[in-house]
Amino acid sequence: MQDTVKERQHRAASVAVALGEDYPELREAVRRVCAGFPSAYWRRLDEERGYPTEFIRALTEGGFLAALIPEDYGGSGLPLRAGAIILEEINASGCTASAAHAQMYIMGTLLRHGSPEQKQRFLPRIASGELRLQAFGVSEPASGSDTTSLTTRAERQGDHYVVTGQKIWTSRAMHSDLMLLLARTTPRDSVKKRTEGLSVFLAELPGSSGKGVEIRPIRTLLNHNTTEVFFDGFRIPAANLIGEEGQGLRYILDGMNAERILVASECVGDGRWLLNRAVDYARERQVFARPIGQNQGVQFPLARIHAELEAADMMCRRAAALFEAGANCGADANIAKLLASEATWHAAEAAMQTFGGFGFAQEYDVERKWREARIYQVAPVSTNLILAHIAQHVLGLPRSY
Ligand SMILES: Cc1cc2nc3c(=O)[nH]c(=O)nc-3n(C[C@H](O)[C@H](O)[C@H](O)COP(=O)(O)OP(=O)(O)OC[C@H]3O[C@@H](n4cnc5c(N)ncnc54)[C@H](O)[C@@H]3O)c2cc1C
Numbered sequence: 114m115q116d117t118v119k120e121r122q123h124r125a126a127s128v129a130v131a132l133g134e135d136y137p138e139l140r141e142a143v144r145r146v147c148a149g150f151p152s153a154y155w156r157r158l159d160e161e162r163g164y165p166t167e168f169i170r171a172l173t174e175g176g177f178l179a180a181l182i183p184e185d186y187g188g189s190g191l192p193l194r195a196g197a198i199i200l201e202e203i204n205a206s207g208c209t210a211s212a213a214h215a216q217m218y219i220m221g222t223l224l225r226h227g228s229p230e231q232k233q234r235f236l237p238r239i240a241s242g243e244l245r246l247q248a249f250g251v252s253e254p255a256s257g258s259d260t261t262s263l264t265t266r267a268e269r270q271g272d273h274y275v276v277t278g279q280k281i282w283t284s285r286a287m288h289s290d291l292m293l294l295l296a297r298t299t300p301r302d303s304v305k306k307r308t309e310g311l312s313v314f315l316a317e318l319p320g321s322s323g324k325g326v327e328i329r330p331i332r333t334l335l336n337h338n339t340t341e342v343f344f345d346g347f348r349i350p351a352a353n354l355i356g357e358e359g360q361g362l363r364y365i366l367d368g369m370n371a372e373r374i375l376v377a378s379e380c381v382g383d384g385r386w387l388l389n390r391a392v393d394y395a396r397e398r399q400v401f402a403r404p405i406g407q408n409q410g411v412q413f414p415l416a417r418i419h420a421e422l423e424a425a426d427m428m429c430r431r432a433a434a435l436f437e438a439g440a441n442c443g444a445d446a447n448i449a450k451l452l453a454s455e456a457t458w459h460a461a462e463a464a465m466q467t468f469g470g471f472g473f474a475q476e477y478d479v480e481r482k483w484r485e486a487r488i489y490q491v492a493p494v495s496t497n498l499i500l501a502h503i504a505q506h507v508l509g510l511p512r513s514y
Pocket of ligand 1: 249256
């Protein structure tokens, strides 16, 4: 259905959005956990390309990673906005939310489309931290943004599916017990629509090494624990198929709005951290016998970023409110992600510039956050694909791909 500007305005009219610091106690609780993980911790992990196991444990013990799991399954059953705030506050505290974010947005597929047995089997153990659901296997080397052309095959053989193919950029696969895996169960040339014939599975990774799964780390610009995963005859029990065979892409797309909103909020957190660091430095750093922040060339970019972050934050709140109201929030979620990823990148650039040479020194953490901030315009969805969504679904322009 065409989501016109007029329709969006009409839908938004009846949804309330909280202004100011919503969920103050939750924010404070996240900040308290983060205070135990100072910059030196993240710097060391960055150096070693390590995974923040202790941080994830602390978040799990505090119940933060189970925020979106219903109470019946051991979580706190909070709305999406609460999850967004957790991620925002983690990054605003100088920690790195991406190590934990997938669990929040992958969860939706299991929550909405999993069978009661699957939910009972997995959710309480995810809530308790016994199982980590942090890996999301969609991207492939050849398919790129064109998800429907992915070629990893899952063939039904008795009570199992046998998986063969390759995923790339599967972040945290070495630190996750479960991977939400999208694979083709019917060849593309045998389905009516290219969106059909893909299925989604909960792949259990422990013990899979040498049994049809090989995971290789990819060293990247930032410490994201990303990997490539090779499947060669990996057997997944049919009981781990989520929903109906062939409908997997629909289930994944269903979770995209939540993903966009959560990641956008994470961006806002990083942007705030970067801006605060830059403002503090601009106040303190004396050059030509006055603070550098007295120069308009230094303060105007920072003022502009404050405005950009406020706008992005409002779009995050609005998209989350529409999501909670059960309204179609596709356009809002995409706009939130677009604005937040760009505001954060601008904050990163301005922070580097404000710190001058010291921005390049690792001990100030600005260069690390600058590297981390760059990812949001590429993953989990690239800016062009968001613009294509807005052009097509909001402005009604012809589909461009
Ligand atoms: C660090 C990192 C972590 C990641 N983690 C995960 C993960 O956990 N799980 C997972 O499944 N994936 C993950 N990804 C993959 C990520 O989602 C993709 O990189 C992203 O979706 C873009 O796909 P691509 O890299 O294949 O780029 P391509 O699709 O090859 O696109 C390259 C460029 O061309 C542009 N482009 C392509 N088609 C069009 C078009 N029709 N119109 C306009 N522009 C176009 C894109 O916007 C992009 O700028 C990760 C990537 C990185 C770098």
